[in-house]
Amino acid sequence: MSAARLVFSGVACARGGRMLFADMDFVLEAGAAAVLSGPNGIGKSSLLRLAAGLLAPTAGQIARAGGIALADEAIALDARLPLAAALGFWARLDGGGARLAAAMDALGLTALAPVPVRMLSTGQRKRATLARVVASGAGLWLLDEPANGLDGDGLVRLERIIADHRAAGGVVVAASHQALGITDPQAIILGGAGR
Numbered sequence: 001m002s003a004a005r006l007v008f009s010g011v012a013c014a015r016g017g018r019m020l021f022a023d024m025d026f027v028l029e030a031g032a033a034a035v036l037s038g039p040n041g042i043g044k045s046s047l048l049r050l051a052a053g054l055l056a057p058t059a060g061q062i063a064r065a066g067g068i069a070l071a072d073e074a075i076a077l078d079a080r081l082p083l084a085a086a087l088g089f090w091a092r093l094d095g096g097g098a099r100l101a102a103a104m105d106a107l108g109l110t111a112l113a114p115v116p117v118r119m120l121s122t123g124q125r126k127r128a129t130l131a132r133v134v135a136s137g138a139g140l141w142l143l144d145e146p147a148n149g150l151d152g153d154g155l156v157r158l159e160r161i162i163a164d165h166r167a168a169g170g171v172v173v174a175a176s177h178q179a180l181g182i183t184d185p186q187a188i189i190l191g192g193a194g195r
């Protein structure tokens with residue numbers, strides 16, 4: 001994995017004619033993590049989409065390095081396929097076929113390999129989404145509510161994959177209403193005027 005990096009310089013984001021935030025500045029170097037917090041509708045998912053390059057900033061610049069993996073509520077796996085095959089499709093595209101078994105193991109999904117994606121429970125789907133991120137080999141992980149639906153074991157696994165990713169030089173940005181057990185996160189708190 002090449003060194004990951006994410007820099008926001010004077011970034012503003014307007015959606016639906018409303019300014020969500022402006023003058024957003026932060027630097028996340030390899031090994032860093034940021035947690036986005038703030039009330040519903042304040043702009044956390046929008047910030048992640050900006051970071052992913054899926055949304056253009058209204059003002060300012062965004063610099064990124066290391067490849068991007070975005071995990072949000074959309075599972076983005078073929079519902080008809082067995083889990084291992086569905087994840088394998090993405091892993092091959094990402095050049096991460098060799099990482100897939102370890103990624104599934106890290107999320108406790110190995111025994112579910114033959115189960116069709118459509119039969120997975122909410123928490124199992126979230127684990128699958130996270131396994132796709134791990135297998136991608138991307139340096140920059142953008143996680144939207146990664147703890148949603150996870151049980152205690154899932155939360156421990158999430159904490160571990162984030163710590164391991166940072167130790168390997170990755171960068172993590174997570175939007176969450178729950179504590180994620182991230183060590184020394186940079187806090188990005190959205191809120192204030194305009195709601």
Ligand SMILES: Nc1ncnc2c1ncn2[C@@H]1O[C@H](COP(=O)(O)OP(=O)(O)OP(=O)(O)O)[C@@H](O)[C@H]1O
Nearest residue numbers: 015016020038039040041042043044045046047175
């Ligand atoms: N495609 C869009 N067009 C116009 N407005 C949008 C669009 N997508 C989101 N918004 C608006 O942008 C605002 C921020 O949404 P966003 O999803 O970023 O919030 P959030 O902080 O992630 O919320 P939550 O905590 O509920 O997940 C909301 O008011 C939302 O309605």
